[in-house]
Amino acid sequence: MPTQPLGPLRILYIEDDPDSQRLVQRLLEAEGYAVSIARDGLAGLELARQVRPALVLTDINITGMTGHEVATRLKEMPETRHAPVIALTAATLATDRERALVAGCDGYITKPIDVDTLPRQIARFLAGAREKVADDVKLQRLEEYRDSLVGRLETTVAELQKANAELRRMDKIKRDFVILAGHELRTPTTLIYGYTHLLKMELQQIGVENDRVTDMADRITAATKRLNEVVDAVINMSLIDSEQIELTLRPIQVENLLYSITQELQPVARQRQLTLSLADLSGFPPLPADEKYLRRALTNLIDNAIKYTPDGGAVAVEARLEGAALHLIVADTGIGIQPDE
Structure with missing residues (x-):
């Protein structure tokens, strides 16, 4: 069991409802605890790694990862595996409590919060109290939890595949646009470059010496050449990004x-x-x-x-x-x- 740090014990509360956040934070800080707040499951896990809380309170119906999944992960993380994880939720059915406990929660507190009893409940869990599930129920709830995880995994994989396909489609549209725009830009710049060169040749053939016109033609030529280089660079970056560039070694x-x-x-x-x-x-x-x-x-x-x-x-x-x-x-x-x- 890791030693507790000096100073007030820190409690991490994972909750997406601002009103519940404020109520619990003010109540526990009044009891002398330090309270950290996370708005969703992933943020809660990251914050838990940083602050190493003495106890974690989590709602079950939170965005991203569910409270069940957060509890399971907290029990696997070296920073929090010894910290009690308590579900603080509006779900009041016995099966809801059993599912939370088999997922990794050490206790179950229902909403609405009783401001008189919550501090005592927190103190009791910090002192080592743990809630259990009967063995004959535990196996059934674990199978249900496993099935729910597999279902969420299947749904998430399908959503990721769909999102990935859309990203690939958008990337192809972007790449095709860049290449098409580059080719379309090359046509007028080539004409500008060619006609500027012809203008200089015409001036030489008719014997007109105009340094000012010649200087302007040279500037147009240099700017056109630079623009062509920029267009080539944009096209090449698109080809490199899509791994379609062809090298001649x-x-x-x-x-x-x-x-x-x-x-x-x-x-x-x-x-x-x-x-x-x-x-x-x-x-x-x-x-x-x-x-x-x-x-x-x-x-x-x-x-x-x-x-x-x-x-x-x-x-x-x-x-x-x-x-x-x-x-x-x-x-x-x-x-x-x-x-x-």
């Missing part, structure tokens, strides 16, 4: 790939007075990978390092070979990530 020279990426990002780094360096990766073996997706992942990683590094800082790209594993490292002088994140 082939040997990739990591040195060449990282050199190409860092060269593309050098102008961005120079605008921020950042030093973007690449270690000597010559001699590293080819890496089997999908070049398109690996390039995108590494570009995002290095681009984020540049984005979150203060002006004048440094971003270094390195690699380390350990056995058959190749570790790619992007180190920067930015704010970093907290260890707990």
